[in-house]
Amino acid sequence: MAETRWLDEREARAWRGVIGVLQRLIAALERELVRDAGLSGAEYTLLVPLSEAPDGVVRARDLGRMVGWERSRVSHQVSRMEKRGLVxxxxxxxxxxxxxxxxxxxxxxxxxxxxxxxxxxxxxxxIDALTDAELEVIGPALERVLGRLPDVYA
Structure with missing residues (x-):
């Protein structure tokens, strides 16, 4: 068994920052969606690719891939959205x-x-919390990280 490569202080700081930003940013955005538009974050997540699709139609399996959700989650969310008349x-x-x-x-x-x-x-x-130089770095950096992650929903 390989020896554990513990995070050093710099790495741990970056990792804790990512986790904190993910948790708090998603919570803040979802709170505002509900307050301002009466939509849940999950509803908005599915409405975006549907609104961008030709004729507003996407195969359910492809919709799941587009948003990184498992088939059952897509199915349950679509059922809830059908009841609200959104899809x-x-x-x-x-x-x-x-x-x-x-x-x-x-x-x-x-x-x-x-x-x-x-x-x-x-x-x-x-966006406004970052400088132009930081945006130039963070976009490609996050794309590299995303590229290393397995596609668990394929």
Missing amino acids: AREECGEDARGSMVRLTDAGRASIVAAAPAHVAAVRRYF
């Missing part, structure tokens, strides 16, 4: 086992109403 589930013409998720007019209206305040919050809490 509609349809049969997949290519594969009877699959389903398509369609953004409804109410869903599109919700994301259009929520997006400006959400982007303003992302800017206020994250």
Whole structure:
């Protein structure tokens, strides 16, 4: 068994910072989504790729891959969103086992109403806290980290 490579002070500081930012940023953004738009973070997460898709339709399995969720989580969330009239589930013409998720007019209206305040919050809490030079470093750095992570939802 290999010897553990413990984090040094610099590494531990960076790691604790990432964890703290993830937890508090997500909580703050979700709180504002609920307050300002009546949407949960999970609803917003699915509405974004649906609103960007041609005709507002995405296969459920692909939607899960796009947001990094397991199939059961997507299914449960889509069911909740169907009840609110934000999305509609349809049969997949290519594969009877699959389903398509369609953004409804109410869903599109919700994301259009929520997006400006959400982007303003992302800017206020994250983007505006960084210099241009830091943004040039952090984007590629996070992409490298993301590239090393296994795709557990594929």
